[in-house]
Each structure stands twice: as structure tokens, then as C-alpha cells.
Amino acid sequence: xxxELSVTENEARYLKLIYRKQCEESAKVRxxxxxxxxxxxxxxxxxxxxxxxxxxxxxxxxxxxxxxxKGGTTEARKLLRKHRILEVLFMDILNYDxxxxxxxxxxxxxxxxxxxxxxxxxxxxxxxxxxxEKTIFSDSKCKKNK
Amino acid sequence: xxxELSVTENEARYLKLIYRKQCEESAKVRxxxxxxxxxxxxxxxxxxxxxxxxxxxxxxxxxxxxxxxKGGTTEARKLLRKHRILEVLFMDILNYDxxxxxxxxxxxxxxxxxxxxxxxxxxxxxxxxxxxEKTIFSDSKCKKNK
DNA sequence: TTTGAATTTTAGGGTTTCCCTAAATTTAAG
DNA sequence: CTTAAATTTAGGGAAACCCTAAAATTCAAA
Numbered sequence: 001x002x003x004e005l006s007v008t009e010n011e012a013r014y015l016k017l018i019y020r021k022q023c024e025e026s027a028k029v030r031x032x033x034x035x036x037x038x039x040x041x042x043x044x045x046x047x048x049x050x051x052x053x054x055x056x057x058x059x060x061x062x063x064x065x066x067x068x069x070k071g072g073t074t075e076a077r078k079l080l081r082k083h084r085i086l087e088v089l090f091m092d093i094l095n096y097d098x099x100x101x102x103x104x105x106x107x108x109x110x111x112x113x114x115x116x117x118x119x120x121x122x123x124x125x126x127x128x129x130x131x132x133e134k135t136i137f138s139d140s141k142c143k144k145n146k
Numbered sequence: 147x148x149x150e151l152s153v154t155e156n157e158a159r160y161l162k163l164i165y166r167k168q169c170e171e172s173a174k175v176r177x178x179x180x181x182x183x184x185x186x187x188x189x190x191x192x193x194x195x196x197x198x199x200x201x202x203x204x205x206x207x208x209x210x211x212x213x214x215x216k217g218g219t220t221e222a223r224k225l226l227r228k229h230r231i232l233e234v235l236f237m238d239i240l241n242y243d244x245x246x247x248x249x250x251x252x253x254x255x256x257x258x259x260x261x262x263x264x265x266x267x268x269x270x271x272x273x274x275x276x277x278x279e280k281t282i283f284s285d286s287k288c289k290k291n292k
Numbered sequence: 293t294t295t296g297a298a299t300t301t302t303a304g305g306g307t308t309t310c311c312c313t314a315a316a317t318t319t320a321a322g
Numbered sequence: 323c324t325t326a327a328a329t330t331t332a333g334g335g336a337a338a339c340c341c342t343a344a345a346a347t348t349c350a351a352a
Contacts, residue, residue, distance in 0.1 A: 090265075093239075093269055094265040094266065096265065104262045107257045107258075108257050111257060112254065113250060115246075119236075119240040119241070119242065
């Protein structure tokens with residue numbers, strides 16, 4: 001099999017951020033920018049990026065930035081699917097504002113199981129966009145039965 | 147002030163377990179038993195117990211077992227409140243069975259904010275027992291307004 | 293085209309959290 | 323009293339994060 005390793009919660013934060021910047025905002029992912037977003041030093045970002053690179057989740061060309069691999073993209077989307085489904089739950093059921101829904105979802109998404117997310121998805125009629133208008137990626141195991 | 151330190155996710159697991167055994171099942175909390183429940187070695191349990199003791203969350207009499215302090219009891223109840231409110235959500239909304247609801251709740255309770263839990267509590271009419279019939283502790287900040 | 297400022301990476305550490313084995317201790321049952 | 327079972331101490335180890343200082347690289351402006 002491909003050398004597919006699991007990501008830590010912290011690495012998950014990086015993946016989500018990188019995907020959003022690169023794939024959804026077409027912005028260049030700079031070490032400095034990421035460092036600022038996450039409140040760490042540039043050297044730390046480089047280190048994490050090298051770990052993600054060893055896990056084949058992204059390609060890293062020294063001094064030139066990163067590009068998510070197929071695996072990294074898939075992983076980022078899985079995480080963002082969880083994040084956004086949780087946002088839907090927190091908004092629609094709990095009268096949260098989008099800002100708070102996102103904040104809460106950020107704390108929980110990494111820990112929510114695929115099954116739980118799919119159950120919520122089903123309960124909310126398989127929504128296709130989250131409160132912030134971002135697309136909610138689909139999951140082949142999430143049947144729209146009935 | 148009392149030297150009140152924050153607990154790690156792992157320590158939270160110990161607190162929940164100890165509270166359930168000692169306060170809800172009136173069972174003696176044995177190092178060996180805890181070790182078996184959590185899948186670690188007895189020496190590890192002793193170590194964690196000493197940490198919790200330093201944080202004044204429980205009292206430890208060497209070779210004789212532990213007793214939660216006021217602070218430890220409060221902390222355990224806060225955690226179990228979160229756990230059980232999440233169980234209500236997962237059961238009632240998502241057609242989960244109690245077993246799975248509990249499993250999912252266990253992964254998320256530590257990370258759920260007080261505000262989020264109170265919002266769920268409100269949405270479900272301030273339930274007083276969870277799917278397993280255990281009591282859901284109340285939170286002074288969770289208003290039964292309306 | 294050179295050069296210097298900005299960005300990025302390397303080198304070398306440090307802390308915290310969690311867990312383990314082996315060797316004492318202590319308890320408690322017979 | 324003695325000894326088996328339970329518990330604790332002693333001494334480590336690995337993984338996850340983060341940092342500073344110094345070196346490398348890029349790039350844009352003279």
C-alpha cells in the first residue's frame with residue numbers, strides 16, 4: 001500500500017489551512033503567512049511541512065512552497081467535510097452565529113468519527129454548503145437513502 | 147488562590163472513570179482495576195494519580211487508594227455533564243444506540259466548550275438524565291430561560 | 293549584474309505528555 | 323509469621339510541538 005500515515009491534530013490544522021488557501025482562495029501558501037495564521041515561528045512551519053511531506057500529503061520544493069498531493073487533498077477534504085457538517089449542526093440547531101459555529105467546529109472536527117459526521121449529514125438532508133457558503137464534500141459512505 | 151491547574155485529555159479520562167466508579171457505583175478504585183479499564187500498566191496509573199494529586203484534584207494515601215477532592219469532584223462533574231449532554235444529542239437526533247452515543251461522546255466531551263454544551267442543553271429542554279439513565283449535572287450558567 | 297533585504301531552511305535544543313520494565317515496598321490473607 | 327498480590331519507586335524512552343540563531347536562497351532595485 002502507499003505509505004499512508006495518520007495525521008496528528010496539529011498536522012490536521014496545517015492541512016485544512018493549506019487546502020483553504022491554495023485550493024479555495026488560490027492564494028500562495030507562504031511559510032511566513034502560515035506562521036502568522038497559526039501563531040508559530042516560520043521554522044516551526046517548515047518542520048511541520050517536512051513531516052507532511054514525509055507522509056506524502058504534500059510536495060515541498062525548498063524555498064518555493066508546497067503543493068498538496070492527491071492523498072493530502074483527500075485528507076484535507078475529509079477534515080473540511082467534518083468541519084463543515086459540524087458547522088451546519090451548530091448553526092441550524094443551536095442558533096449559533098457563523099463565527100462561533102466555525103470556532104467550535106474547529107475544536108471538534110478532528111475528533112469526530114466518519115460515522116458520526118455521516119449521521120449528522122443525513123439528519124440535515126445532506127447539505128451541500130456550510131454556513132459560510134463553502135462546499136461540503138461528499139462521502140461515498142454517506143447514503144442518501146430515502 | 148487554590149493551585150488549580152488544567153487537566154489534560156488523558157487526565158480527564160482518569161477523572162471521569164474515578165468519579166463513575168467511586169461516586170456512582172460505590173466501587174473501590176483500585177490501581178489494577180483502573181489500569182485494566184484504560185489499557186495501561188499499574189505503574190502508569192500511579193503516576194497519573196500522583197499528578198492529579200499535585201493538582202489537588204484528589205487525595206492519595208499510598209497503598210490505599212484515592213478520594214476525589216471538592217475540586218476533583220467538580221471537575222469530574224463538568225466533564226460528565228459534557229459527556230452526557232453529547233450523548234443526548236447523539237441519541238435523540240441521530241438515531242444512535244446508547245453504546246455508540248457513549249463512544250462518540252467520549253471522544254468529544256473534553257474538547258466541547260461550556261457554551262456549546264449549554265446551547266445543546268437548552269435545545270433539548272434541559273434534560274436531567276442521559277440515555278444511560280445517569281444524572282446530568284446542571285450548570286449555573288445554563289439558563290432555563292423561557 | 294550585483295547586492296542587500298526578506299524569506300526560508302537547517303542545526304541544535306527544550307518541554308510536556310504518556311507509557312514501560314524491573315526492582316522495591318506494603319498490605320493482607322492464611 | 324510468611325508470602326502472594328497489589329502498589330509504588332526508579333530510571334528510562336518516544337512522540338509531538340515549539341524556539342533561537344545562524345546559514346542559504348530568492349528576488350528586486352540600483
